[in-house]
Amino acid sequence: MKQGLGTQLRHLIELLDGAVEAAYVEADLPEYRPRFTPVMRVLSTRQQVTIGEIAEVAGITQPAATQTVALMHKKGLLLIEPGPQDGRQRIVSLSEKGSALLPRVQACWRATRMAADSLDAELDMPLSQCLAQAIEVLGQRPFGERIRSARADSQKGDYV
Template sequence: MRQGLGTQLRHLIDLLDGAVAAAYEEAGIDYRPRYTPVMRALEGGQPHTITQIAEAAGITQPAATQTVALMMKEGLLDASPGERDARQKVIRLSAQGQALLPQLRVCWQATRAAADSLDADLPHALSDTLAAAIAALQTKPFGARIRSARAAITRNKETS
């Protein structure tokens, strides 16, 4: 039996994230792969709001909020009140986060090279396929596709 799309994607993520987490451990870095989009968004030194981090990292705002909270607990980030709105947090890399960047950049380069190697081993580059899938889902979300399929199935049953 062929596995469902969600099952395949979760398995792929497990394979990729597990290897990346192991690479950080092998490099002696106590760091989670899920932190990388936030670190990348902040590595230039400019402080960002959670909304700006989410946009720059290409993740949802709830994911950014949750990841930032974890990273603050680990001392990688600092937060201060916004200049225009004190209720808004402005996030920046802490001294500990800044100090970790050189090691992380080496890991990120190795991960990019490994991803390029994986793309080269496939009939179609995984990165291109994922980008195309994301674009297609932005045009017509998966929920809309499910509703259309359900309607078609219902129509077919009624005409049978």
């Protein structure tokens, strides 16, 4: 039986994220999670940012950024302060612990990038290129819209 797209994507993420998480453990970074990377990448280039800026620059949703920042704060990697003009706004920066981890995390990122490049080299179409294209196409016509269209077509008998 052919696996569906969602099943294939989940399996691919398990294969990739599992290996990346294991690499962090092997690098003696057992508390670091792959989901921290978008936040750490933003904070590696900017000293202080809002959660909204993290989401925008990292290309993740604001709820995902909020949850990740909260988890990283709980682990002592980040400092969170109220905004100077608006107390509801949160200003995020690396803590001493987060700053100390950054060079080791960046070394893991370089190794992961090299591994991803080697994977891309072995594929007919580089995975990174395929994913970028899929994201771009879905930005033009979201998957939900495609599902609704397919459902309508199948109800008309146009889809066999």
